Amino acid sequence: MSIEEEAAAAARRPPSENPHFIAGVVGAAGDHDAPLLRRLLAGLDTADLADVVEHVPLETALTIARLIGRELPAEFLADLSTERREEVLPELPPDYVGRALDELDTDDAAAVAADIDEKQLGAVLAAADEDTRLVVEEALSFEEETAGRLMQREYVAAPEGARVGDVIDRMRSEAAELPDVFFEIYVVDPAMRPVGAVNVSRLMRATRETPVAEIMAPVKALVRPEMDQEEVALTFQKYHLASAPVVDEAGRLTGTVTVDDIVDVISEEGEEDLLKLAGVSEAAQTDSVFRSVRARAPWLLVNLGTALAASSVIRVFEHSIAELVALAVLMPIVASMGGNAGTQALAVAVRAIAARDLTESNAPRYVVREALTAVSNGLIFASVLSGVVALWFHNGLLALAIALAVIINFACAGLAGILVPLTLRRFGADPAVSSSVFVTFVTDIVGFLAFLGLATVILLS
Numbered sequence: 001m002s003i004e005e006e007a008a009a010a011a012r013r014p015p016s017e018n019p020h021f022i023a024g025v026v027g028a029a030g031d032h033d034a035p036l037l038r039r040l041l042a043g044l045d046t047a048d049l050a051d052v053v054e055h056v057p058l059e060t061a062l063t064i065a066r067l068i069g070r071e072l073p074a075e076f077l078a079d080l081s082t083e084r085r086e087e088v089l090p091e092l093p094p095d096y097v098g099r100a101l102d103e104l105d106t107d108d109a110a111a112v113a114a115d116i117d118e119k120q121l122g123a124v125l126a127a128a129d130e131d132t133r134l135v136v137e138e139a140l141s142f143e144e145e146t147a148g149r150l151m152q153r154e155y156v157a158a159p160e161g162a163r164v165g166d167v168i169d170r171m172r173s174e175a176a177e178l179p180d181v182f183f184e185i186y187v188v189d190p191a192m193r194p195v196g197a198v199n200v201s202r203l204m205r206a207t208r209e210t211p212v213a214e215i216m217a218p219v220k221a222l223v224r225p226e227m228d229q230e231e232v233a234l235t236f237q238k239y240h241l242a243s244a245p246v247v248d249e250a251g252r253l254t255g256t257v258t259v260d261d262i263v264d265v266i267s268e269e270g271e272e273d274l275l276k277l278a279g280v281s282e283a284a285q286t287d288s289v290f291r292s293v294r295a296r297a298p299w300l301l302v303n304l305g306t307a308l309a310a311s312s313v314i315r316v317f318e319h320s321i322a323e324l325v326a327l328a329v330l331m332p333i334v335a336s337m338g339g340n341a342g343t344q345a346l347a348v349a350v351r352a353i354a355a356r357d358l359t360e361s362n363a364p365r366y367v368v369r370e371a372l373t374a375v376s377n378g379l380i381f382a383s384v385l386s387g388v389v390a391l392w393f394h395n396g397l398l399a400l401a402i403a404l405a406v407i408i409n410f411a412c413a414g415l416a417g418i419l420v421p422l423t424l425r426r427f428g429a430d431p432a433v434s435s436s437v438f439v440t441f442v443t444d445i446v447g448f449l450a451f452l453g454l455a456t457v458i459l460l461s
């Protein structure tokens with residue numbers, strides 16, 4: 001690639017992926033060169049600006065906030081990750097943050113306010129408008145990761161008797177307070193309960209004299225503020241929604257949840273489940289070593305306990321291993337293959353539970369399927385491994401012992417992979433957090449016990 005082509009390729013990269021740009025920002029911050037920082041960051045999309053602040057070292061990010069924080073656009077705060085936003089906000093003047101909350105949509109304002117330290121929050125809200133303050137306080141009254149935190153308080157509603165022309169004129173009037181982006185207009189009864197919804201595209205195609213009641217569609221789903229955000233995301237996925245109305249206990253329309261927030265929820269929940277499956281509760285590029293160790297060490301401690309239990313099984317057969325050294329060579333293979341089979345079944349089960357595909361009604365079908373799949377794979381790889389062992393050690397009985405052990409361990413691995421998360425869920429535990437430790441424990445114990453036990457009976461008895 002020529003120098004010109006490399007320069008063109010670098011120019012097409014996002015700023016956060018351009019090492020020369022990041023080095024320039026870090027250098028300008030290190031020199032406390034505010035004018036240069038302004039020139040470098042001017043014109044960046046707010047999402048790119050947030051990405052740059054997340055990719056630079058923490059001290060650089062804090063310096064940017066101190067030097068030119070007042071000049072950053074409000075949307076930049078909403079685009080920052082939660083971890084970096086919590087670190088940057090204390091360096092920003094409370095009056096700037098308060099004005100930024102006024103400029104943001106209510107759902108974004110609530111998200112930013114949730115990351116403000118309690119000592120700073122009072123000063124920030126004092127600098128914001130009264131309407132913003134009330135909206136933020138209401139949002140923060142709901143639990144984290146609920147629809148009440150995601151809800152946008154701005155929405156467009158029309159009475160049942162309205163005509164298309166009336167709705168359009170109302171939206172175009174200066175008095176209308178419209179959200180920046182919206183997809184549907186909710187048709188409400190006199191008590192403000194949603195009775196239908198009209199897509200904006202359909203509204204614009206209709207004549208001015210058409211009653212909105214004629215072109216509205218039934219509301220597919222209603223969201224309550226206390227509903228868990230993962231459940232809201234599943235509702236959006238099930239009904240292919242772009243937005244959904246949020247209603248209070250009396251069924252009155254109070255806000256809306258839009259798909260842009262749901263995309264973030266799906267990403268966050270998917271990442272969270274993936275990390276939990278590995279026994280890691282949290283991970284971010286801004287985490288300190290201490291924070292990472294604290295998050296991961298507890299499950300490693302549990303894993304140490306299960307490993308010691310598996311080792312105790314090996315010790316029971318130490319005389320057999322001493323008489324036939326080949327057992328020490330082959331036993332890790334049995335445990336490792338069983339562990340992989342169990343991990344496959346576990347991944348399928350956890351995903352199905354998270355997606356609400358695996359329920360009590362269809363659990364038996366999942367259990368049978370995973371058990372039969374595991375046994376079938378066990379038969380295949382038992383045949384392959386026994387052939388390898390027979391050629392390697394010239395011992396047909398040893399090949400028979402390892403073949404039977406693989407089949408037994410695969411069968412137990414498949415059952416453990418599906419039954420462990422189901423059992424944890426039944427007892428109210430999160431199956432994504434601790435299932436892998438217990439599945440590995442089962443496959444190690446069964447693998448060592450089956451192989452060493454069968455080998456002792458078949459070869460040494």
